[in-house]
Amino acid sequence: MSVLADLKTAIPLAGSLALYFYFKPSLSSETLFFFFGIWISCFALDAKITVSNPNLINHEKNIIFPILYRKFGPRLSPIIQLIIEVLAMALVVSLFERNLNLISMSVVSLVFGLAHLDAYLSNIKTIRNVLKD
Amino acid sequence: MMLNQAALDHEDKQKYISIIVAAGIAGAIIFLAQDVMEWMIGVDFESPATGNIPPAIITMLGKILPFLRFIGGGLIVVAVIIAVSKLSLASRPVRW
Numbered sequence: 001m002s003v004l005a006d007l008k009t010a011i012p013l014a015g016s017l018a019l020y021f022y023f024k025p026s027l028s029s030e031t032l033f034f035f036f037g038i039w040i041s042c043f044a045l046d047a048k049i050t051v052s053n054p055n056l057i058n059h060e061k062n063i064i065f066p067i068l069y070r071k072f073g074p075r076l077s078p079i080i081q082l083i084i085e086v087l088a089m090a091l092v093v094s095l096f097e098r099n100l101n102l103i104s105m106s107v108v109s110l111v112f113g114l115a116h117l118d119a120y121l122s123n124i125k126t127i128r129n130v131l132k133d
Numbered sequence: 134m135m136l137n138q139a140a141l142d143h144e145d146k147q148k149y150i151s152i153i154v155a156a157g158i159a160g161a162i163i164f165l166a167q168d169v170m171e172w173m174i175g176v177d178f179e180s181p182a183t184g185n186i187p188p189a190i191i192t193m194l195g196k197i198l199p200f201l202r203f204i205g206g207g208l209i210v211v212a213v214i215i216a217v218s219k220l221s222l223a224s225r226p227v228r229w
Contacts, residue, residue: 006215010219014208046219047220060223064216091213092209112214
């Protein structure tokens with residue numbers, strides 16, 4: 001398991017988020033839908049590739065999802081994961097701002113979406129390699 | 134020392150968990166540094182009434198500690214992205 005590969009993508013994403021909260025540039029409310037849209041699409045891609053390969057659930061590096069998958073199965077677990085993620089977004093926004101703000105939440109959702117996209121792309125490679133073996 | 138594959142997997146898993154947990158805890162400590170310092174020395178860095186602490190130190194801490202909040206928050210976000218958000222597969226079974 002490469003921790004470094006995960007850190008390599010997570011650190012720049014977290015850094016850009018911290019910079020956003022530090023400088024707090026003003027964003028229009030239309031971008032909110034765009035950012036949430038990116039997050040939902042990337043989450044759907046990532047969840048789909050994970051759920052459609054149930055034989056690889058033991059390979060999952062996420063700490064929560066395999067537990068949810070074993071308890072609630074392939075249909076309910078992505079929905080619960082989605083709810084947990086929304087709560088995590090709310091937590092991150094309240095950490096930096098101490099109040100909930102939809103535009104900041106959409107920026108956090110964009111960062112989470114990009115993390116999902118990265119996971120989706122690396123999953124395609126991993127599945128190919130595992131199937132080869 | 135020779136280790137078999139299962140032992141290596143187990144070691145990797147332990148390292149992985151400990152790095153993520155350490156990042157989360159370190160982030161929380163750095164994030165709370167300002168509140169802890171305010172509680173320990175009894176000074177509100179946002180509207181300081183210095184008392185017997187030199188004002189230069191209060192000014193310096195008042196600039197550094199709010200900035201540290203963003204670094205701590207960033208570390209917490211790293212842990213959240215890796216442990217909660219991303220659904221990425223490892224090339225070998227993880228078995229949590």
